[in-house]
Amino acid sequence: MKRMVTVFLGAALVAGLAWATPEDDRQAFVEYFQNRFPDVAVADYINGVYAIDPGAYEQWVQIEEFAPYELAIAEGKELFETPFANGKTYADCFPNGGIGIRQNYPYFDTATGQVKTLELEINECREKNGEKPLGYKKGPIASISAYMAFTSRGQVLDVKIPDDPRAMAAYEHGKEFYYSKRGQLNFSCADCHVSNSGMMIRADRLSPALGHPTHFPVYRSKWNDMGTLHRRFDGCNKQVRAVPLKAQGEEYRDLEYFVTYMSNGLVINGPGARK
Ligand code: HEC
Numbered sequence: 001m002k003r004m005v006t007v008f009l010g011a012a013l014v015a016g017l018a019w020a021t022p023e024d025d026r027q028a029f030v031e032y033f034q035n036r037f038p039d040v041a042v043a044d045y046i047n048g049v050y051a052i053d054p055g056a057y058e059q060w061v062q063i064e065e066f067a068p069y070e071l072a073i074a075e076g077k078e079l080f081e082t083p084f085a086n087g088k089t090y091a092d093c094f095p096n097g098g099i100g101i102r103q104n105y106p107y108f109d110t111a112t113g114q115v116k117t118l119e120l121e122i123n124e125c126r127e128k129n130g131e132k133p134l135g136y137k138k139g140p141i142a143s144i145s146a147y148m149a150f151t152s153r154g155q156v157l158d159v160k161i162p163d164d165p166r167a168m169a170a171y172e173h174g175k176e177f178y179y180s181k182r183g184q185l186n187f188s189c190a191d192c193h194v195s196n197s198g199m200m201i202r203a204d205r206l207s208p209a210l211g212h213p214t215h216f217p218v219y220r221s222k223w224n225d226m227g228t229l230h231r232r233f234d235g236c237n238k239q240v241r242a243v244p245l246k247a248q249g250e251e252y253r254d255l256e257y258f259v260t261y262m263s264n265g266l267v268i269n270g271p272g273a274r275k
Pocket of ligand 1: 192
């Protein structure tokens with residue numbers, strides 16, 4: 001009987017049965033990884049691949065000691081505090097002056113009927129105040145986002161799905177994206193980060209999906225630079241040679257909504273450092 005229940009949950013996870021609530025999905029998701037990596041504490045999934053790879057973990061701890069994202073935090077703070085031409089600042093656009101709020105993003109905005117991410121709102125704030133929007137994948141937006149994440153370290157991720165069919169649809173859309181095969185290689189996100197997590201793909205060990213959004217933006221050695229979550233989505237999409245999608249377009253925002261909901265209950269530890 002126990003086995004049947006497990007199989008059933010697994011099916012719900014993969015097929016996205018209509019009756020599965022987001023909370024059912026999240027619990028099944030966490031349980032899946034607990035079964036897959038029984039020695040890893042749930043709280044440690046915020047460390048990505050380093051949570052499941054003790055050898056790489058040691059190296060990573062040393063990298064974090066001279067954190068390569070420090071400069072981005074400092075730059076982000078400066079940008080965040082510098083007034084726009086009209087005298088307003090980012091603080092005027094966000095709850096709590098933008099400090100310690102990362103854990104509430106993305107959220108579903110019932111007024112506009114869409115998923116709002118932190119980076120989207122950074123640009124909305126700029127445009128509302130007569131400034132040009134920033135590029136979404138790297139540069140100043142990654143620094144501002146890094147600073148805002150930094151002020152939110154230790155806060156518990158708390159993404160909400162309001163009682164609104166459009167919010168549920170956005171969540172389901174993101175979930176469907178996560179489990180859909182795409183690209184010339186015909187891989188879904190879940191193929192790599194759920195069912196093959198922990199396995200090697202060329203020189204990389206595949207990180208578990210649980211905890212993925214907690215530490216963004218990241219300084220990535222391969223980029224020699226900071227990047228936002230959507231930059232990373234884009235990189236993974238390229239790996240499977242799928243059609244490129246727009247950073248902060250609806251697909252990636254809904255995807256972020258789903259993956260972040262799956263990590264609810266974990267703490268924000270961004271920005272992070274990755275290989
Ligand atoms: C062919 C395998 C593959 C597929 C498919 C894939 N990824 Fe990745 N992904 C990787 C590899 C390799 C890395 C770098 C090592 C790691 O952290 O897993 C990575 C890293 C990531 C990271 C950063 C993890 C961290 O701790 O910083 C995120 C987030 C991510 N992928 C999301 C996605 C999403 C969303 C999709 C679907 C659009 C996807 N990936 C599809 C291979 C894949």
